[in-house]
Amino acid sequence: xxxxxxxxxxxxxxxxxxxxxxxxxxxxxxxxxxxxxxxxxxxxxxxxxxxxxxxxxxxxxxxxxxxxxxxxxxxxxxxxxxxxxxxxxxxxxxxxxxxxxxxxxxxxxxxxxxxxxxxxxxxxxxxxxxxxxxxxxxxxxxxxxxxxxxxxxxxxxxxxxxxxxxxxxxxxxxxxxxxxxxxxxxxxxx
Amino acid sequence: xxxxxxxxxxxxxxxxxxxxxxxxxxxxxxxxxxxxxxxxxxxxxxxxxxxxxxxxxxxxxxxxxxxxxxxxxxxxxxxxxxxxxxxxxxxxxxxxxxxxxxxxxxxxxxxxxxxxxxxxxxxxxxxxxxxxxxxxxxxxxxxxxxxxxxxxxxxxxxxxxxxxxxxxxxxxxxxxxxxxxxxxxxxxxxxxxxxxxxxxxxxxxxxxxxxxxxxxxxxxxxxxxxxxxxxxxxxxxxxxxxxxxxxxxxxxxxxxxxxxxxxxxxxxxxxxxxxxxxxxxxxxxxxxxxxxxxxxxxxxxxxxxxxxxxxxxxxxxxxxxxxxxxxxxxxxxxxxxxxxxxxxxxxxxxxxxxxxxxxxxxxxxxxxxxxxxxxxxxxxxxxxxxxxxxxxxxxxxxxxxxxxxxxx
Amino acid sequence: xxxxxxxxxxxxxxxxxxxxxxxxxxxxxxxxxxxxxxxxxxxxxxxxxxxxxxxxxxxxxxxxxxxxxxxxxxxxxxxxxxxxxxxxxxxxxxxxxxxxxx
Numbered sequence: 244x245x246x247x248x249x250x251x252x253x254x255x256x257x258x259x260x261x262x263x264x265x266x267x268x269x270x271x272x273x274x275x276x277x278x279x280x281x282x283x284x285x286x287x288x289x290x291x292x293x294x295x296x297x298x299x300x301x302x303x304x305x306x307x308x309x310x311x312x313x314x315x316x317x318x319x320x321x322x323x324x325x326x327x328x329x330x331x332x333x334x335x336x337x338x339x340x341x342x343x344x345x346x347x348x349x350x351x352x353x354x355x356x357x358x359x360x361x362x363x364x365x366x367x368x369x370x371x372x373x374x375x376x377x378x379x380x381x382x383x384x385x386x387x388x389x390x391x392x393x394x395x396x397x398x399x400x401x402x403x404x405x406x407x408x409x410x411x412x413x414x415x416x417x418x419x420x421x422x423x424x425x426x427x428x429x430x431x432x433x
Numbered sequence: 434x435x436x437x438x439x440x441x442x443x444x445x446x447x448x449x450x451x452x453x454x455x456x457x458x459x460x461x462x463x464x465x466x467x468x469x470x471x472x473x474x475x476x477x478x479x480x481x482x483x484x485x486x487x488x489x490x491x492x493x494x495x496x497x498x499x500x501x502x503x504x505x506x507x508x509x510x511x512x513x514x515x516x517x518x519x520x521x522x523x524x525x526x527x528x529x530x531x532x533x534x535x536x537x538x539x540x541x542x543x544x545x546x547x548x549x550x551x552x553x554x555x556x557x558x559x560x561x562x563x564x565x566x567x568x569x570x571x572x573x574x575x576x577x578x579x580x581x582x583x584x585x586x587x588x589x590x591x592x593x594x595x596x597x598x599x600x601x602x603x604x605x606x607x608x609x610x611x612x613x614x615x616x617x618x619x620x621x622x623x624x625x626x627x628x629x630x631x632x633x634x635x636x637x638x639x640x641x642x643x644x645x646x647x648x649x650x651x652x653x654x655x656x657x658x659x660x661x662x663x664x665x666x667x668x669x670x671x672x673x674x675x676x677x678x679x680x681x682x683x684x685x686x687x688x689x690x691x692x693x694x695x696x697x698x699x700x701x702x703x704x705x706x707x708x709x710x711x712x713x714x715x716x717x718x719x720x721x722x723x724x725x726x727x728x729x730x731x732x733x734x735x736x737x738x739x740x741x742x743x744x745x746x747x748x749x750x751x752x753x754x755x756x757x758x759x760x761x762x763x764x765x766x767x768x769x770x771x772x773x774x775x776x777x778x779x780x781x782x783x784x785x786x787x788x789x790x791x792x793x794x795x796x797x798x799x800x801x802x803x804x805x806x807x808x809x810x811x812x813x814x815x816x817x818x819x820x821x822x823x824x825x826x827x828x829x830x831x832x833x834x835x836x837x838x839x840x841x
Numbered sequence: 842x843x844x845x846x847x848x849x850x851x852x853x854x855x856x857x858x859x860x861x862x863x864x865x866x867x868x869x870x871x872x873x874x875x876x877x878x879x880x881x882x883x884x885x886x887x888x889x890x891x892x893x894x895x896x897x898x899x900x901x902x903x904x905x906x907x908x909x910x911x912x913x914x915x916x917x918x919x920x921x922x923x924x925x926x927x928x929x930x931x932x933x934x935x936x937x938x939x940x941x942x943x
Contacts, residue, residue: 305707
């Protein structure tokens with residue numbers, strides 16, 4: 244069963260956590276994996292805490308439940324650390340990746356005694372540097388790929404570039420910025 | 434070669450609609466089925482299909498317009514969920530009794546109240562007596578495959594009944610999974626051109642649809658409808674066999690998973706079956722216990738004898754309902770499977786569980802508990818009651834107890 | 842087929858196998874075959890002298906039993922008139938009166 248990697252995303256409505264989970268499913272699919280990407284629907288409101296999930300495996304996945312014991316947790320909005328136990332059930336051999344300008348040590352103090360690895364990525368700064376705007380979800384996507392190693396870096400970047408080319412066919416000027424955001428986040432999460 | 438893709442359940446249904454290119458689609462939006470008419474409207478706007486999309490003011494009108502279009506001679510369909518289907522109620526009966534081969538993409542969602550947008554089967558189970566064929570799916574792949582088989586079943590001359598293609602709201606409708614798509618030309622050939630024998634827009638034949646039929650005719654009419662349901666059993670299997678020839682994917686009235694030697698069986702409908710399969714693999718790999726699953730695909734017509742046969746050798750069975758029917762006893766699946774087993778003199782201990790109401794999650798470990806309970810029941814021959822719950826918070830140790838004045 | 846009535850083929854003695862699928866009727870205007878005039882207990886009588894051909898009576902008739910040709914009403918269709926009396930009520934000129942019986 245554990246050839247399946249399970250990832251849980253915490254974010255706020257409107258920040259793109261669900262989109263990031265679907266993008267991760269997309270890119271993992273393109274590298275030949277079996278994937279699931281699904282949101283947990285609660286109140287559909289901007290700013291409300293939302294959860295999204297990924298399962299990525301080299302064999303077909305039949306489970307249709309939410310994920311309670313993830314291998315990796317991604318926190319797109321660090322203000323959620325105050326209200327949600329984001330590392331609940333998280334595999335101690337896995338990792339939590341938090342979008343924050345603060346240090347790992349500072350973040351670790353808010354994680355209810357989680358013993359596993361903690362990564363921080365300053366997705367906001369990366370995004371502003373690369374794109375001029377705060378779109379934290381693509382840097383966080385790169386970070387979770389870097390930490391979880393669910394696919395190799397080159398395959399990830401190649402597939403992302405192809406999907407940006409498709410997505411931004413009418414404004415190719417933003418492709419380089421998006422690729423730069425991914426590279427920077429990939430490096431920062433190592 | 435099949436096309437390897439990753440799609441949500443709603444995308445998969447919309448894609449099947451695009452490949453079929455039906456004549457008319459009236460629809461009114463409701464969560465979680467809204468995306469289906471949205472995607473279809475996009476296909477139409479982009480000129481990829483020439484389906485006539487009708488914007489209507491309610492689901493009552495959506496089904497009315499679908500009925501009108503179908504009676505006129507069009508291949509017609511719609512999509513809805515939950516309260517939307519509740520508003521179609523009288524039309525559901527009319528579609529079936531007028532013997533119109535309509536297809537409804539139903540994304541199962543709990544009926545209000547309390548207000549809830551998540552998956553359970555209370556909408557379609559409430560409509561189980563309307564005369565529609567009902568086909569359920571475990572995964573995005575299955576809902577896509579079922580949708581492609583829907584019109585060939587509905588339009589078969591010996592059937593002529595509407596078909597409801599059901600999937601679990603959000604769980605599959607909004608979850609992205611791997612899927613194998615059938616090539617466009619193959620789908621077109623499989624579904625074929627719709628050539629109705631009788632239709633209102635045929636200038637060569639006078640025709641009236643849906644006349645008044647009082648008690649002198651009503652019962653005979655209903656018997657005719659029943660015959661169509663009986664005929665549908667054969668046709669569903671024939672269409673599935675043709676589909677298997679095309680894709681290699683096999684479908685029947687239900688799927689038997691690890692049932693060859695199973696002593697303990699779960700009977701279930703929908704997406705939770707996949708979770709149950711993971712539990713079965715784990716139990717068989719770690720303990721060798723003989724656990725299995727029957728996942729019902731076709732609930733109407735109800736495969737009574739076939740189910741009883743499939744359950745004839747088990748020691749204990751859990752029939753799991755994702756909807757209440759407030760009989761103050763079993764749920765709909767529990768009642769019908771039990772009746773089938775009773776008639777066939779099955780000796781298994783049986784319990785009916787309610788689970789997953791209003792989207793309550795059910796996990797691999799919940800199914801482990803179910804199989805543990807079945808093992809205990811088979812050993813002690815003590816069943817907790819006609820029904821019980823999985824995943825209910827309760828302040829009492831046993832959820833189901835006979836009322837005091839009933840104890841004998 | 843031409844002279845055959847629908848109830849020669851489907852009637853109250855028909856077994857379910859003979860009822861058409863969904864009760865579909867492959868004929869038009871079959872209500873003509875039902876002589877609802879037999880139900881009548883009061884009969885409208887048209888006074889041609891008083892009639893101004895205003896045609897107010899025609900559209901209110903529930904049984905389409907006041908035929909109109911070239912803009913003028915004609916004699917009642919007593920095969921289908923049920924004798925409801927609405928035409929008599931609506932006539933401003935007293936040109937329609939109700940008499941008891943057929």
